[in-house]
Amino acid sequence: xxxRSPLVLGNKTLKDVTDDICAPxxxxxxxxxxxxxxxxxTLLLFYICILGAVVGIGIxxxxxxxxxxxxxxxxxxxxxxxxxxxGTLISAVLFLFRQKWxxxxxxxxxxxxxxAVMTAGLFPLLHTGRxxxxxxxxxxxxxxxxxWVNFRSPLLWDVFAVSTYATVSMVFWYIGxxxxxxxxxxxxxxxxxxxxxxxxxxxWRGTAKNWSHYEMLYLLxxxxxxxxxxxxxxxxxxxxxxxxxxxxxxxxxxPYFVAGAIFSGFAMVVTLMTLVRIGxxxxxxxxxxxxxxxxxxxxxxxxxxVGYAYASEFFIAWYSGNPYERFVFANRAFGPYGWAYWMMxxxxxxxxxxxxxxxxxxxxxxxxxxSIFVNIGMWFERFVIxxxxxxxxxxxxxxxxxxxxxxxxxxxxxxxxxFLTLFLLYLRLFPAISIAEVKPVLxxxxxxxxxxx
Amino acid sequence: xxxxxxxxxxxxWDKESLILKAARKTRxxxxxxxxxxxxxxxxxxxxxxxxxxxxxxxxTFIAGLIGLLSGLALTYWTSAVDWAVNVGGxxxxxxxxxxxxxxxxxxxxxxxxxxxxxxxxxxxxxIDPPIIDPDLxxxxxxxxxxxxxxxxxxxxxxxxxxELGALEVKxxxx
Numbered sequence: 001x002x003x004r005s006p007l008v009l010g011n012k013t014l015k016d017v018t019d020d021i022c023a024p025x026x027x028x029x030x031x032x033x034x035x036x037x038x039x040x041x042t043l044l045l046f047y048i049c050i051l052g053a054v055v056g057i058g059i060x061x062x063x064x065x066x067x068x069x070x071x072x073x074x075x076x077x078x079x080x081x082x083x084x085x086x087g088t089l090i091s092a093v094l095f096l097f098r099q100k101w102x103x104x105x106x107x108x109x110x111x112x113x114x115x116a117v118m119t120a121g122l123f124p125l126l127h128t129g130r131x132x133x134x135x136x137x138x139x140x141x142x143x144x145x146x147x148w149v150n151f152r153s154p155l156l157w158d159v160f161a162v163s164t165y166a167t168v169s170m171v172f173w174y175i176g177x178x179x180x181x182x183x184x185x186x187x188x189x190x191x192x193x194x195x196x197x198x199x200x201x202x203x204w205r206g207t208a209k210n211w212s213h214y215e216m217l218y219l220l221x222x223x224x225x226x227x228x229x230x231x232x233x234x235x236x237x238x239x240x241x242x243x244x245x246x247x248x249x250x251x252x253x254x255p256y257f258v259a260g261a262i263f264s265g266f267a268m269v270v271t272l273m274t275l276v277r278i279g280x281x282x283x284x285x286x287x288x289x290x291x292x293x294x295x296x297x298x299x300x301x302x303x304x305x306v307g308y309a310y311a312s313e314f315f316i317a318w319y320s321g322n323p324y325e326r327f328v329f330a331n332r333a334f335g336p337y338g339w340a341y342w343m344m345x346x347x348x349x350x351x352x353x354x355x356x357x358x359x360x361x362x363x364x365x366x367x368x369x370x371s372i373f374v375n376i377g378m379w380f381e382r383f384v385i386x387x388x389x390x391x392x393x394x395x396x397x398x399x400x401x402x403x404x405x406x407x408x409x410x411x412x413x414x415x416x417x418x419f420l421t422l423f424l425l426y427l428r429l430f431p432a433i434s435i436a437e438v439k440p441v442l443x444x445x446x447x448x449x450x451x452x453x
Numbered sequence: 454x455x456x457x458x459x460x461x462x463x464x465x466w467d468k469e470s471l472i473l474k475a476a477r478k479t480r481x482x483x484x485x486x487x488x489x490x491x492x493x494x495x496x497x498x499x500x501x502x503x504x505x506x507x508x509x510x511x512x513t514f515i516a517g518l519i520g521l522l523s524g525l526a527l528t529y530w531t532s533a534v535d536w537a538v539n540v541g542g543x544x545x546x547x548x549x550x551x552x553x554x555x556x557x558x559x560x561x562x563x564x565x566x567x568x569x570x571x572x573x574x575x576x577x578x579x580i581d582p583p584i585i586d587p588d589l590x591x592x593x594x595x596x597x598x599x600x601x602x603x604x605x606x607x608x609x610x611x612x613x614x615x616e617l618g619a620l621e622v623k624x625x626x627x
Contacts, residue, residue: 014492014592139531148531152540157553164557168564175568179590183492186587202572203579206590208476208489208498213574215494216507220567224513228560235553436493 006445007101007438009285014439020282021433022184026193029428032279037424043417050410051126059129062411063403068390072408073127076415078382079264080120081162081236082257085229086265087113088169091176092225095218100444101294103437104286108276109269110173111430115422116268117166119415124158154238161235168228172221178204179214179436233261240385247328247389250316256309260381263302263348266295267374274368276427286433293361299374300355306381307349324394336401337388340380347377379412458626461599462607463585464614465621469495472594475617476501479596482613486602488627490585490595512570513563520562524555583626593620597627 012020029037054061064071087109094102125134137159139149149156181201188194204210237257240248270292277284317329333341351373354360361367392399426432466472469491476489480503489495489502498504532538533545543550572578585595598610607624614622 018492018591139527145536147538148536150538150540151528151532151554152543152547152550157557160554160557164561167561171564171568175571179493183590186584186590198581202577203582204575204577205579205582205584206490206492208491208495208502209504210575211491211494212499212504213507213509213571216509217567217571220510220513221564224560224564224567228557231553231556231560238553439493440496 004445005290007104007288007290007441008444009288011446012285012442014442017438017442018183018187018435020285021180021431021435021438022187023282024280024428025184025431026187030279033424033428037421040417040420040424043414044421045417046410047414047417050407050414051122054126054407054411055131059127061405061407063405063408065400065403067393067398067400068387068402070386070390071402072404072411073123075379075382075386076412077120077123077127078236078257078386079379080116080123080415080419082233082261082264082378082382083268084113084116084120084165084169084265085233085258085261086269087111087116088172088225088229089262089265090269091172092222092229095222096226100441101291103441104433105269105273105291105295106437107173107176107430107434108272108427108432109265110169110176111423111426111432112265112268112272113169114166114173115419115426116265117162117169118422119419121162121166122415122418124162154235154242157235158239161232165228165232168221168225172225175214175217175221176434176437177430178202179206180431180434182206183435184431230258233258240389245389245393246317246322246324247332247385250313252309252312252316256306256313259302259305259309260378263299263306264374264378266299266302267371267378270295270299270367270371271375272423274364274371276432277364279427280432283433286438289362292364292367293358296352296355296361296367296370299371300352303348303352303374307345310345310349328389328392331392332384332388335388335392337384337391340384341388344377344380344384347373348381351377458583459599459601460624460626461597461602461605462610462614463595463597463623463625463627464610464617464619465586465589465623466594466596466617466619467592468618469594471618472596473497473501475596475614475619478613478617479598483604484598484602487596487598490589490597492590492592492594495594507574509567509570509574513567516566517559517563520559521555523562524558525551527558528554585623585625585627586621597625599627 008017010016062071062073090102090109091106091113095106125131128134128137137149137156139151178201181197182204185194185197185201188197234254234257237253241250241253243249273287273292273295277287314329314333317325320326332338351370354366354370387402391401464475466475472489472491473495476487476498479487480501487502489498491498528551529546532547532551537545539545584590585597586593589595596614598605611622
């Protein structure tokens with residue numbers, strides 16, 4: 001029989017697990033954390049200023065102009081929504097598949113989902129140009145008829161998909177946190193901490209009846225989140241695919257976008273996890289090299305699916321016999337934005353190929369660099385799809401270029417400030433590994449001591 | 454929320470295998486209102502305590518159905534009845550285009566109602582409920598028998614818990 005390798009290293013007892021995972025919440029923050037937090041927070045302040053200008057002066061500060069009216073905000077929206085998908089994949093889909101290794105990364109991956117969706121959600125709202133009228137996006141009784149929203153529009157589907165996704169993933173994440181908040185409350189020596197975590201734990205006490213309902217709910221939420229996460233990026237791809245523009249109007253978009261989302265999300269999980277392992281030494285026993293290796297395998301697999309989609313798009317463009325379709329793809333690879341296309345291909349298709357080698361899959365510096373490349377590549381993928389399809393369409397009289405301004409850079413870079421600030425706060429304030437979920441898998445890979453399985 | 458806490462007796466263990474044995478024994482002795490408290494979901498605890506399958510899935514199903522019908526009603530009524538607007542010559546009731554909305558509302562209703570059901574089932578949120586031992590959310594396990602359970606006898610229960618290897622037996626409130 002093949003021996004399973006342990007999911008948690010170091011022969012931990014139940015008490016050790018609690019102590020290790022609660023430690024970052026209970027001790028004074030390290031210098032490294034404070035430095036990163038100050039950096040991220042400064043970037044967030046910069047972001048707020050940029051967004052203030054974009055809202056106050058107008059969306060014209062960005063490079064959006066004829067014929068490219070979808071730019072950085074839409075590109076970055078799709079990028080961040082995609083990042084979010086890996087979190088749900090790890091927490092819900094792998095849960096349904098009974099992949100026990102997911103337990104120690106699920107919490108952080110899900111936190112990443114919540115923060116990525118929050119970061120993403122701002123963009124379409126601001127991209128309307130008049131965010132103070134954003135409530136028009138929802139169907140509510142009004143005095144204009146009432147004039148209802150157009151339910152036939154993919155943009156409206158997106159409103160429903162993203163808001164449902166944000167709500168459900170936040171609830172799923174919070175429900176997972178409840179028993180761990182109770183643990184921190186019970187350990188707290190300090191009155192404020194006891195009160196705060198006591199409120200957050202909602203009075204959870206962990207009786208067998210409660211656990212029975214809780215486990216059922218967790219399974220149900222996982223079952224609901226799985227089709228939900230697939231629907232969200234499918235609907236995001238409909239924003240493009242339902243239009244008639246060559247380069248957007250393709251049936252491959254939904255699976256292609258979902259695969260790309262998982263790909264980019266796992267890359268972000270690896271980026272963050274390598275850093276968390278450096279920052280919080282005690283987590284190395286929980287998020288082991290085996291975990292990182294499995295995630296790298298997923299990155300390579302989804303990277304090749306994405307590569308296949310790139311190739312398939314070209315083939316279908318040629319096979320369709322449609323001159324506009326053929327032109328768009330030739331223009332994509334060899335036109336003025338060819339550099340972005342080849343950047344995307346080399347980052348997304350070529351760079352993950354190093355993971356064919358076990359040594360590379362298990363090397364922290366290698367995976368960190370590759371995951372950064374994938375993040376860059378996936379941003380460029382959305383840039384290529386959005387901008388290159390728009391900039392040269394049917395009539396040469398309508399051709400033009402995207403007028404990238406430094407506000408575009410500010411929006412893109414600043415969004416990382418928002419994401420990282422939230423993520424760093426999370427690492428300090430919430431148990432970053434699920435305490436109650438890791439305990440039952442402690443014995444995996446060790447000799448069984450009792451008759452239990 | 455005003456909840457009455459009941460007095461009773463609790464035994465505390467520090468091994469998963471012992472708590473399972475103790476729960477089974479407690480149930481076999483005839484107690485019905487006892488609670489088994491653990492820091493995580495112990496595999497096999499439901500069988501040991503005789504807990505039946507959770508009823509939350511029924512809530513999920515019905516809420517999902519309500520969400521589906523609400524989505525259908527919302528899209529149909531606004532697009533085809535209340536103020537039908539001709540959009541690109543498409544039918545007023547364009548069902549395929551409404552499916553994403555209907556789907557998202559199904560999921561949203563089902564998920565939020567299930568969470569509501571958990572709150573109801575576990576009587577959450579609860580303000581500052583008494584805890585038998587702070588280690589019960591860390592590495593210890595307990596069984597609590599309330600005073601109003603059938604055949605409640607403190608000395609007998611204490612003896613039984615001790616025989617089952619309890620570290621500690623204490624009179625408490627839960």
